[in-house]
Amino acid sequence: DAKTTQPPSMDCAEGRAANLPCNHSTISGNEYVYWYRQIHSQGPQYIIHGLKNNETNEMASLIITEDRKSSTLILPHATLRDTAVYYCIVSEYSGGYQKVTFGIGTKLQVIP
Amino acid sequence: EPEVTQTPSHQVTQMGQEVILRCVPISNHLYFYWYRQILGQKVEFLVSFYNNEISEKSEIFDDQFSVERPDGSNFTLKIRSTKLEDSAMYFCASNLGQGNTEAFFGQGTRLTVV
Numbered sequence: 193d194a195k196t197t198q199p200p201s202m203d204c205a206e207g208r209a210a211n212l213p214c215n216h217s218t219i220s221g222n223e224y225v226y227w228y229r230q231i232h233s234q235g236p237q238y239i240i241h242g243l244k245n246n247e248t249n250e251m252a253s254l255i256i257t258e259d260r261k262s263s264t265l266i267l268p269h270a271t272l273r274d275t276a277v278y279y280c281i282v283s284e285y286s287g288g289y290q291k292v293t294f295g296i297g298t299k300l301q302v303i304p
Numbered sequence: 305e306p307e308v309t310q311t312p313s314h315q316v317t318q319m320g321q322e323v324i325l326r327c328v329p330i331s332n333h334l335y336f337y338w339y340r341q342i343l344g345q346k347v348e349f350l351v352s353f354y355n356n357e358i359s360e361k362s363e364i365f366d367d368q369f370s371v372e373r374p375d376g377s378n379f380t381l382k383i384r385s386t387k388l389e390d391s392a393m394y395f396c397a398s399n400l401g402q403g404n405t406e407a408f409f410g411q412g413t414r415l416t417v418v
Contacts, residue, residue, distance in 0.1 A: 290407045
């Protein structure tokens with residue numbers, strides 16, 4: 193029941209911006225876009241989330257298209273430690289409950 | 305920075321034995337979860353827990369599984385009679401709720417059933 197589509201893998205040169213796309217064409221009005229990542233079998237790590245406005249935090253920026261059917265996670269200066277599987281997830285806001293349904297994600301390889 | 309801690313990091317058990325995986329969620333969080341990841345596969349939701357009861361569980365979470373929050377700080381996952389196919393990484397997660405929905409995950413317990 194995947195609600196998102198991501199490329200299975202991407203490469204990025206160290207120091208360059210990594211732009212990870214995600215399609216969520218069936219997103220509904222009350223669903224948020226979340227990004228998590230998993231570094232080599234460690235616990236998943238929350239990165240960022242948004243509803244319709246672009247968001248930025250200390251880790252990344254999230255750009256959501258105006259029609260909300262796609263988004264891009266931007267890591268502005270990728271480092272080797274950013275090599276991980278990145279998951280784009282859409283989730284309805286439900287008063288604080290956050291069950292995360294993981295897909296396959298995008299395996300990002302940062303190259304020296 | 306507060307974090308979710310899980311113990312042990314690795315548990316080996318014989319098939320048919322009971323195991324208890326332990327988690328200490330972040331102290332003021334209200335929602336608690338268990339996930340598992342079989343080697344090479346997706347992270348799968350098992351169960352969520354709120355207000356001292358299960359709020360949602362997946363098909364994987366059958367009668368062999370149970371969860372408990374025995375003392376207000378620990379959150380445990382018990383597998384009553386382990387099978388070979390229970391071998392996986394088990395992740396505990398928690399989130400604050402009250403509008404804060406980002407989930408914080410522990411580093412996992414690797415369960416190996418032999």
